[in-house]
Structure formats: C-alpha cells, structure tokens
Amino acid sequence: MTTSAQPSKSDRTRQRILRAAAKAFRQQGYTSSSLREIADSAGMQAGSLYYHFGSKEELAECVMDMGLAGARAAAEQALSAAGEDADPLTRIGAAFSGHLGYLVEEADFAVATLRMLHQTPDGVRTRHMRKQRVLGRFYGELFEAARVAGQIRPQFDLSALRMLLLGALNWTPEWYSDAGLSPEQLAAQLTDMMGRGVRPQ
Amino acid sequence: MTTSAQPSKSDRTRQRILRAAAKAFRQQGYTSSSLREIADSAGMQAGSLYYHFGSKEELAECVMDMGLAGARAAAEQALSAAGEDADPLTRIGAAFSGHLGYLVEEADFAVATLRMLHQTPDGVRTRHMRKQRVLGRFYGELFEAARVAGQIRPQFDLSALRMLLLGALNWTPEWYSDAGLSPEQLAAQLTDMMGRGVRPQ
DNA sequence: GTCTATAGGTTGATAGAC
DNA sequence: GTCTATCAACCTATAGAC
Numbered sequence: 001m002t003t004s005a006q007p008s009k010s011d012r013t014r015q016r017i018l019r020a021a022a023k024a025f026r027q028q029g030y031t032s033s034s035l036r037e038i039a040d041s042a043g044m045q046a047g048s049l050y051y052h053f054g055s056k057e058e059l060a061e062c063v064m065d066m067g068l069a070g071a072r073a074a075a076e077q078a079l080s081a082a083g084e085d086a087d088p089l090t091r092i093g094a095a096f097s098g099h100l101g102y103l104v105e106e107a108d109f110a111v112a113t114l115r116m117l118h119q120t121p122d123g124v125r126t127r128h129m130r131k132q133r134v135l136g137r138f139y140g141e142l143f144e145a146a147r148v149a150g151q152i153r154p155q156f157d158l159s160a161l162r163m164l165l166l167g168a169l170n171w172t173p174e175w176y177s178d179a180g181l182s183p184e185q186l187a188a189q190l191t192d193m194m195g196r197g198v199r200p201q
Numbered sequence: 202m203t204t205s206a207q208p209s210k211s212d213r214t215r216q217r218i219l220r221a222a223a224k225a226f227r228q229q230g231y232t233s234s235s236l237r238e239i240a241d242s243a244g245m246q247a248g249s250l251y252y253h254f255g256s257k258e259e260l261a262e263c264v265m266d267m268g269l270a271g272a273r274a275a276a277e278q279a280l281s282a283a284g285e286d287a288d289p290l291t292r293i294g295a296a297f298s299g300h301l302g303y304l305v306e307e308a309d310f311a312v313a314t315l316r317m318l319h320q321t322p323d324g325v326r327t328r329h330m331r332k333q334r335v336l337g338r339f340y341g342e343l344f345e346a347a348r349v350a351g352q353i354r355p356q357f358d359l360s361a362l363r364m365l366l367l368g369a370l371n372w373t374p375e376w377y378s379d380a381g382l383s384p385e386q387l388a389a390q391l392t393d394m395m396g397r398g399v400r401p402q
Numbered sequence: 403g404t405c406t407a408t409a410g411g412t413t414g415a416t417a418g419a420c
Numbered sequence: 421g422t423c424t425a426t427c428a429a430c431c432t433a434t435a436g437a438c
Binding site: 027030089115118119151153155156159161164171172174180186190193195200 | 290398401
C-alpha cells in the first residue's frame with residue numbers, strides 16, 4: 001500500500017533533500033549551487049542524491065513544481081475562504097494575500113522557483129512556463145470577472161494589469177523583511193491601491 | 202588627451218565585450234555564462250578578455266553599473282522633461298515611463314543587472330545594493346513629495362508602496378513582448394492604477 | 403591587443419562496495 | 421540507501437609568443 005498515510009523513510013529523505021535544494025537554489029541560483037553542497041546540507045554525500053533523483057535538472061524541476069503548486073494552492077485556498085459571494089475585486093485581493101503569504105513563509109521554494117527559471121536547461125524552462133499558465137489563467141478569470149462586474153474601468157488592458165500586479169507580488173521577496181508589514185497588511189496595501197488608487201476621496 | 206571626443210579602439214572593443222556580456226548574462230545569468238562564450242560573441246578568444254577586464258567578476262560589475270546607471274538616467278531624464286511644475290504623481294509617472302523605456306529598450310543591460318544580483322560574489326552584490334539605494338532615494342523623494350502634497354492617502358506605507366510599484370516595473374521584462382502596449386502606454390496603465398485605482402468613478 | 407596553450411580547480415554523474 | 425572513489429568535461433585565470 002503506497003497510499004498509506006505513513007510516509008516512508010525514503011519519502012522523508014526526499015523531502016529533506018528538496019528543502020536543502022530549495023534553500024541553496026534560492027540563495028545562489030541553479031548553476032551556482034553544487035550537488036555536493038546540497039547533499040551536505042541534507043546530511044549525505046553527493047553520490048547518494050542519485051538514489052532519489054536522476055539528475056540535478058530533475059531535482060530543480062521538483063523544487064520548481066513544488067514552489068509553483070504551493071503558490072497556486074495558497075492563492076486558491078485564500079480565494080475559497082473569501083467565498084463566492086464576495087465581490088470580484090475583494091476576491092482578487094484575497095488570492096493576492098494567500099499568494100503573498102506563501103511567497104514570504106515558504107520563501108525557499110517560492111523564491112527559488114522564481115529565480116531559477118532563466119538558468120535551468122531549456123526543457124525544464126519550457127515545461128515550467130507551460131505549468132505557469134495554469135496560474136495565469138486562474139488570475140485571468142478573476143480579473144475577467146471583475147471587469148464583467150464593472151469593477152474595472154474599460155481603459156485598462158486586463159492582461160497588462162494582471163501582470164503588473166503579479167509583478168509587484170513576485171518582486172516582494174527582493175525587499176520584504178520581517179521588520180515591516182505582515183503579508184496580509186502588504187497585500188491589503190496592494191489591493192487598496194489597485195481598487196481605489198492612492199489619491200484621497 | 203584621454204578626454205578626446207574620439208573613443209579609442211580599446212574603448213570600442215571594451216563596449217563590444219560589455220554588450221556581449223550583458224546579452225549572455227541576461228539570457229543565462231552570471232554563473233552559467235562562460236567567458237569563452239562571451240569572448241566568442243565579441244569576436245575574440247577568452248584569454249584576450251583579460252586585457253580589458255581583470256576578472257569575470259569585474260566584467261559583471263561593469264555590466265551591472267551600466268544597467269543601474271542607465272535606468273537611473275532614463276528615469277531622471279523623463280522626470281526633468283516633465284518639469285518641476287507638474288504635480289508629484291504626474292512626476293512619478295514620468296519617471297516610471299522613462300525607467301520602463303530603458304528596461305525594454307536596453308533589456309540586455311537592464312535585465313542582466315536585475316537577474317545577476319543574487320549570483321554574483323558577495324563583494325559585487327553588497328556594492329551593487331549600496332549603489333541601488335541612490336535610485337531608491339530618488340524615488341523615495343518623489344513619493345514623499347506626493348504625500349506632502351496630499352496626493353497619497355495617509356494609510357499607505359510609503360516605502361511599501363514604492364517597492365510594490367517598482368516591483369511591478371522590474372518584473373515587466375518577465376512577460377513584456379513587443380506584441381502588446383508600448384512602454385509609455387504600459388507606464389500609463391501603471392500610473393493610472395496607482396493614482397485613481399481601477400474602479401469606475 | 404590578441405593569440406595559443408595550459409595550469410589548477412570544481413562540477414555532474416557513474417560504479418561498485420557495504 | 422548510503423558511502424567512497426573516480427572520470428570526463430568544463431571553468432577561470434595566467435604566461436608567453438607574436
């Protein structure tokens with residue numbers, strides 16, 4: 001029964017390797033991180049990694065899959081917590097808040113995923129960009145719903161607007177530090193600016 | 202007379218190397234780009250690079266200096282073109298527009314600079330982050346002026362607001378392609394959202 | 403200024419013992 | 421499952437000819 005609730009020892013070792021890899025990839029990127037270093041951080045020798053992963057490339061792709069899936073899951077969970085009855089802009093704000101929470105709290109996976117994209121081999125990169133489109137469509141539908149509901153003025157290019165805001169989100173790890181606002185507060189600032197603008201009235 | 206208007210042959214070769222390096226660094230990052238490849242793209246052998254630059258690290262730092270200086274110059278130039286009499290939010294929009302124009306038109310230098318930061322050796326990185334603060338202060342003063350003029354509601358965290366918007370800007374190279382809006386149109390979308398928000402009225 | 407040749411080091415990956 | 425040992429490839433940087 002591989003569907004047992006108990007994770008095997010191999011499963012747990014695999015997770016330990018993935019965490020070590022995410023940490024290294026986040027700090028130094030894909031190419032600068034050596035398997036020796038990742039193995040050491042996971043408490044083993046470099047050669048032993050190959051029992052769990054076929055190649056460095058495959059290990060990186062697993063980290064990126066987890067980072068992307070985690071961000072998406074966080075956004076979807078926050079969205080459903082907001083409820084179907086909330087108005088579309090509020091729902092976008094909720095998704096942003098969940099998304100940003102993941103970016104900050106699971107920064108190793110989330111940031112490694114964002115930073116590795118342009119260093120990984122072609123196959124990994126193109127596959128990952130294809131997977132990213134699922135998240136893109138998720139947000140695309142939220143923005144479309146807001147536009148249909150009349151909450152977004154028609155002069156906005158919906159796709160550009162979405163990417164500008166996701167850019168603001170994805171860039172936060174570059175400057176965010178615990179000393180300031182919480183992820184929720186930060187997401188609230190972004191959502192408030194998006195909806196009403198910074199001007200008074 | 203090294204201050205002559207004529208650039209020497211050495212100067213022009215140097216520029217050719219820098220362009221080749223910026224292109225490679227943008228596409229593959231710092232670590233994945235080899236000096237052989239950069240030299241080849243500049244029409245010379247790897248060893249010959251060392252006549253012009255002391256090390257790979259130094260070459261990267263030059264590219265990053267140019268990318269940062271270019272972005273700053275573009276923002277400052279657009280700001281002064283807007284004039285001192287323009288209202289503060291309009292001035293911010295003008296700076297964004299110039300900044301974004303540089304990101305798109307000199308993408309090799311601008312994007313290489315953004316992407317290399319977390320791959321370069323410690324010395325290069327810390328020095329570059331110090332240089333970045335000049336641009337941070339530049340925008341910080343523009344936002345402060347807008348706040349003082351009452352154009353930004355007091356509930357906004359000025360620093361977070363600035364970084365969110367600069368994040369939206371810095372992320373554009375990840376998705377921008379010529380098929381859509383011009384840099385000016387895109388900056389206008391961002392500025393309009395910042396000022397009035399997306400909601401009608 | 404640019405070339406060739408190469409030193410010296412690190413890397414991803416494999417093979418086989420345990 | 422993990423270790424040790426090692427290979428082949430690649431890298432940055434240097435030295436010396438031209």
